Amino acid sequence: MYANLxxxxxxxxLDVAEANIVRYQSYCDGHNLTLRPHIKTHKLPLLAKxxxxxxxxxxxxxxxxxxxxxxxxxxxxxxxxxxxxxxxxKLNCLRSLSQKVRxxxxxxxxxxxxxxxxxxxxxxTPLAVLVECDTxxxxxxxxxxxxxxxxxxxxxxxxxxxxxxxxxxxxxxxTDAVQSWLSRAKALIxxxxxxxxxxxxxxxxxxxxxxxxxxxxxYRVGTYxxxxxxxxxxxxxxxxxxxxxxxxxxxxxxxxxRAIIDAGSKVLTSDLLGFEDFGAVLGxxxxxxxxxxxxxxxxVSEQPLDLRVGDRVRIVPNHACVVSNMLDHVQLIRxxxxxxxxxxxxxxxxx
Amino acid sequence: MYANLxxxxxxxxLDVAEANIVRYQSYCDGHNLTLRPHIKTHKLPLLAKxxxxxxxxxxxxxxxxxxxxxxxxxxxxxxxxxxxxxxxxKLNCLRSLSQKVRxxxxxxxxxxxxxxxxxxxxxxTPLAVLVECDTxxxxxxxxxxxxxxxxxxxxxxxxxxxxxxxxxxxxxxxTDAVQSWLSRAKALIxxxxxxxxxxxxxxxxxxxxxxxxxxxxxYRVGTYxxxxxxxxxxxxxxxxxxxxxxxxxxxxxxxxxRAIIDAGSKVLTSDLLGFEDFGAVLGxxxxxxxxxxxxxxxxVSEQPLDLRVGDRVRIVPNHACVVSNMLDHVQLIRxxxxxxxxxxxxxxxxx
Numbered sequence: 001m002y003a004n005l006x007x008x009x010x011x012x013x014l015d016v017a018e019a020n021i022v023r024y025q026s027y028c029d030g031h032n033l034t035l036r037p038h039i040k041t042h043k044l045p046l047l048a049k050x051x052x053x054x055x056x057x058x059x060x061x062x063x064x065x066x067x068x069x070x071x072x073x074x075x076x077x078x079x080x081x082x083x084x085x086x087x088x089x090k091l092n093c094l095r096s097l098s099q100k101v102r103x104x105x106x107x108x109x110x111x112x113x114x115x116x117x118x119x120x121x122x123x124x125t126p127l128a129v130l131v132e133c134d135t136x137x138x139x140x141x142x143x144x145x146x147x148x149x150x151x152x153x154x155x156x157x158x159x160x161x162x163x164x165x166x167x168x169x170x171x172x173x174x175t176d177a178v179q180s181w182l183s184r185a186k187a188l189i190x191x192x193x194x195x196x197x198x199x200x201x202x203x204x205x206x207x208x209x210x211x212x213x214x215x216x217x218x219y220r221v222g223t224y225x226x227x228x229x230x231x232x233x234x235x236x237x238x239x240x241x242x243x244x245x246x247x248x249x250x251x252x253x254x255x256x257x258r259a260i261i262d263a264g265s266k267v268l269t270s271d272l273l274g275f276e277d278f279g280a281v282l283g284x285x286x287x288x289x290x291x292x293x294x295x296x297x298x299x300v301s302e303q304p305l306d307l308r309v310g311d312r313v314r315i316v317p318n319h320a321c322v323v324s325n326m327l328d329h330v331q332l333i334r335x336x337x338x339x340x341x342x343x344x345x346x347x348x349x350x351x
Numbered sequence: 352m353y354a355n356l357x358x359x360x361x362x363x364x365l366d367v368a369e370a371n372i373v374r375y376q377s378y379c380d381g382h383n384l385t386l387r388p389h390i391k392t393h394k395l396p397l398l399a400k401x402x403x404x405x406x407x408x409x410x411x412x413x414x415x416x417x418x419x420x421x422x423x424x425x426x427x428x429x430x431x432x433x434x435x436x437x438x439x440x441k442l443n444c445l446r447s448l449s450q451k452v453r454x455x456x457x458x459x460x461x462x463x464x465x466x467x468x469x470x471x472x473x474x475x476t477p478l479a480v481l482v483e484c485d486t487x488x489x490x491x492x493x494x495x496x497x498x499x500x501x502x503x504x505x506x507x508x509x510x511x512x513x514x515x516x517x518x519x520x521x522x523x524x525x526t527d528a529v530q531s532w533l534s535r536a537k538a539l540i541x542x543x544x545x546x547x548x549x550x551x552x553x554x555x556x557x558x559x560x561x562x563x564x565x566x567x568x569x570y571r572v573g574t575y576x577x578x579x580x581x582x583x584x585x586x587x588x589x590x591x592x593x594x595x596x597x598x599x600x601x602x603x604x605x606x607x608x609r610a611i612i613d614a615g616s617k618v619l620t621s622d623l624l625g626f627e628d629f630g631a632v633l634g635x636x637x638x639x640x641x642x643x644x645x646x647x648x649x650x651v652s653e654q655p656l657d658l659r660v661g662d663r664v665r666i667v668p669n670h671a672c673v674v675s676n677m678l679d680h681v682q683l684i685r686x687x688x689x690x691x692x693x694x695x696x697x698x699x700x701x702x
Contacts, residue, residue, distance in 0.1 A: 140603040252491040
């Protein structure tokens with residue numbers, strides 16, 4: 001299996017990824033939703049371009065350094081950074097990026113808006129700022145539609161900024177509550193004479209129910225391009241739709257029921273996402289990866305393992321996005337063919 | 352706090368790290384143990400040299416690419432790779448490294464020994480191979496002292512190899528069982544006329560009890576140089592002995608009891624190590640980091656938080672070693688002074 005590859009390696013099947021891109025773009029097209037993929041899952045300009053070519057309106061990044069890396073190779077013209085950008089270094093960088101691409105950001109406090117307004121006070125093109133709304137996920141975001149309205153007014157009044165709309169990272173499975181929250185905020189803002197050009201929702205778990213929140217005009221989704229074990233468990237996709245896997249070698253077989261692989265938390269990560277083990281071993285449904293240390297993964301089964309030291313296995317991780325962040329390179333494949341090695345250009349971009 | 356640093360940043364206090372190095376070296380010196388630090392915790396040649404200067408006999412690496420990175424800057428002459436090295440690429444690399452430094456590795460199966468023997472068949476200096484023993488941690492290693500003896504005989508008979516001794520990564524808190532296992536294996540091997548030059552134990556949780564396993568001649572320990580929240584919880588060190596911390600900025604205060612920081616699992620990692628939250632916020636014992644997504648950390652308290660958007664906090668992570676692996680650079684500090692930025696040279700070396 002990919003005999004020329006040294007293990008552990010992260011494999012990305014382009015055939016599967018491309019099919020995932022097309023399938024979800026079709027869904028969005030069919031429901032009049034614009035699609036703005038989050039590139040955190042792949043961190044590869046190559047795949048961002050494939051998403052844009054298929055019809056995506058632009059990309060989503062979480063951090064400014066991630067956006068910077070993604071646009072460094074050209075071809076990406078519209079970036080939404082769904083993060084409160086603060087501090088002189090980051091604001092200067094934002095200002096500089098805004099001269100290269102169409103840029104939008106979020107804010108959920110006066111403090112963040114003030115920083116953006118100061119940095120863009122004399123900007124030729126105003127920066128689009130969406131208000132982040134906490135519709136139940138209890139992360140960032142204003143708590144009440146009235147607060148969203150107040151911030152929209154503040155953005156609208158700042159000379160270098162323009163109000164770009166509403167953004168939420170919604171809780172899974174709460175479509176009615178999200179619809180109600182965002183509709184009310186939108187109505188309040190419009191009643192004040194301010195247009196709401198975009199209402200941006202997102203999240204892979206609910207991706208096939210995006211149309212059940214009709215106030216949303218644009219959907220952000222990251223994991224859909226690779227999928228992973230967590231989305232298989234939720235019924236969002238099948239194991240065959242998972243484009244990212246980890247190739248590992250069995251380095252030790254201490255007992256008939258235990259095999260140790262050369263991929264640990266430095267590849268698979270400790271993300272559980274509700275599971276009690278660390279990935280699905282393809283072709284071996286009886287095996288559980290019950291323990292990771294940094295460089296070892298422990299595979300156990302109640303049955304004797306039909307494996308030998310030197311054998312290779314492929315693992316679909318619990319969470320694909322975080323695995324993309326662990327290695328400097330991924331191996332691009334199409335089925336059993338190795339196509340190329342690609343640097344993960346936006347890996348490790350945390351600021 | 353370190354006003355010039357962009358957040359999130361990983362801070363390493365050299366004063367604290369140096370004190371940790373000296374303290375444990377003194378313990379080992381006092382108990383006639385040679386100390387062989389595992390560099391996985393810091394991945395920095397600078398600190399490996401400090402460990403060697405203090406009296407360490409050499410360093411431990413887990414993977415061959417990690418060893419390669421560590422010796423690339425010179426000054427490191429003795430490396431023990433505590434991993435089953437397999438496959439042509441890695442064996443060729445091992446052979447090449449063995450011409451630059453004094454090298455030893457482990458094996459726990461005939462298969463691994465055969466590969467090593469073939470790669471070193473015509474080597475001028477034989478490769479030292481220690482037999483890895485599973486003394487209860489249930490990861491790699493032979494299961495019975497008799498198996499250790501059989502592999503020692505096999506290594507001893509291979510022309511390019513020499514038997515280097517026994518190695519274990521022991522379970523925490525099982526000193527008597529470990530002593531009994533290793534003593535028996537050592538006696539069996541010696542009874543067969545083969546010397547056992549080194550018995551290598553290790554593990555930070557039991558580091559102050561290393562002398563309670565008198566058969567052990569050499570101790571491998573990684574986390575002790577930085578320490579972390581998990582070792583504070585075990586009573587191995589105090590919070591003041593923790594050299595590594597994460598500097599983060601509060602980017603959102605959605606409610607009086609909730610603050611969001613700009614460090615998520617891409618910095619702090621999802622390693623729990625028995626905790627239910629993701630790090631100790633220095634100076635704020637009431638705060639729990641109860642949730643991480645990739646770029647956000649959620650801090651909650653039952654009391655109103657005395658914090659504002661823009662404030663900075665320092666976090667001692669649950670597990671220091673894995674945090675070292677997340678960013679390309681760490682910030683070296685001494686107390687409140689920023690000393691330098693250092694690349695994490697052996698970051699992401701998984702093969």
